[in-house]
Amino acid sequence: MANTTETAVNNRVVEVYDLFVKHMQEFLAEANLNHEEYTNFVNWADRLGRSGEIPLYLDVFVETYVLEAKYKDLPGTEPSLLGPYWTEGSPLVEGKPAKINMRDDEPGEKLRFKGNVSDVNGKKLANTKVEWWQDDASGYYSNFDSDAPDFNLRSHFYTDENGDFEVESILPIPYSIPTDGPTGEFTRAAGYHSFRPAHIHMKFEHEGYETLITQVFFEGDEWLETDVARGVRQSLMTRLEDKGDYKEAELNFVLRFD
Numbered sequence: 519m520a521n522t523t524e525t526a527v528n529n530r531v532v533e534v535y536d537l538f539v540k541h542m543q544e545f546l547a548e549a550n551l552n553h554e555e556y557t558n559f560v561n562w563a564d565r566l567g568r569s570g571e572i573p574l575y576l577d578v579f580v581e582t583y584v585l586e587a588k589y590k591d592l593p594g595t596e597p598s599l600l601g602p603y604w605t606e607g608s609p610l611v612e613g614k615p616a617k618i619n620m621r622d623d624e625p626g627e628k629l630r631f632k633g634n635v636s637d638v639n640g641k642k643l644a645n646t647k648v649e650w651w652q653d654d655a656s657g658y659y660s661n662f663d664s665d666a667p668d669f670n671l672r673s674h675f676y677t678d679e680n681g682d683f684e685v686e687s688i689l690p691i692p693y694s695i696p697t698d699g700p701t702g703e704f705t706r707a708a709g710y711h712s713f714r715p716a717h718i719h720m721k722f723e724h725e726g727y728e729t730l731i732t733q734v735f736f737e738g739d740e741w742l743e744t745d746v747a748r749g750v751r752q753s754l755m756t757r758l759e760d761k762g763d764y765k766e767a768e769l770n771f772v773l774r775f776d
């Protein structure tokens with residue numbers, strides 16, 4: 519039976535694809551690919567798709583340029599990469615500090631994180647939904663490459679009446695993207711290492727404001743300048759303070775109007 523799925527012409531697709539072709543022609547005129555290089559690329563892209571690494575590859579090597587093109591020079595906290603490891607349905611955690619969902623014996627250094635959410639006019643944003651996800655002390659994300667329970671080190675919580683939140687977690691560690699598939703093949707061939715600096719993913723939602731998807735980084739991390747995914751922004755940097763049996767860090771976040 520014929521495939522009866524109908525897709526109407528989408529003007530945005532026409533517009534974006536026309537632009538893409540125009541710039542691809544310019545790019546190819548300059549890159550001067552031969553047909554063997556083209557065939558190698560097709561075969562690699564086929565392996566990439568079959569491996570399930572397309573989201574990983576695009577989030578590492580393309581997403582940062584999408585964000586820069588759209589959000590550079592706007593007021594408010596800079597967005598950073600969503601990445602491939604976001605999942606819907608994290609548990610709600612409450613209290614001050616709110617303890618991020620983790621195993622009883624979760625390995626790693628204790629982290630206390632304090633933040634505030636306001637808008638570009640300085641108004642404190644109470645009851646902002648904050649999603650938090652990070653890797654564990656072995657460098658793995660739950661629900662993806664770790665054998666920890668689902669939603670380990672993933673939670674959401676809400677800011678208090680002053681827009682403040684306080685969270686207890688463990689320190690994330692630098693993350694190596696997988697090196698054993700087509701993404702790793704590309705990373706090596708292009709001369710990149712596979713590391714991202716330690717980071718915490720956060721997503722802020724408040725009605726009437728643009729949802730902010732961003733990450734927090736730590737001063738002194740050895741991978742800040744060469745992050746394989748180029749996700750680091752100066753305004754997203756925090757400093758770890760030694761408090762004895764835990765580390766403390768702080769950063770404030772500013773949402774833009776919708």
Ligand code: MBD
Binds near residue numbers: 599600601747
């Ligand atoms: C990550 O942890 C990440 O944050 C991004 C953007 C890409 C790959 C792995």
Ligand code: FE
Binds near residue numbers: 603693719
């Ligand atoms: Fe990440």
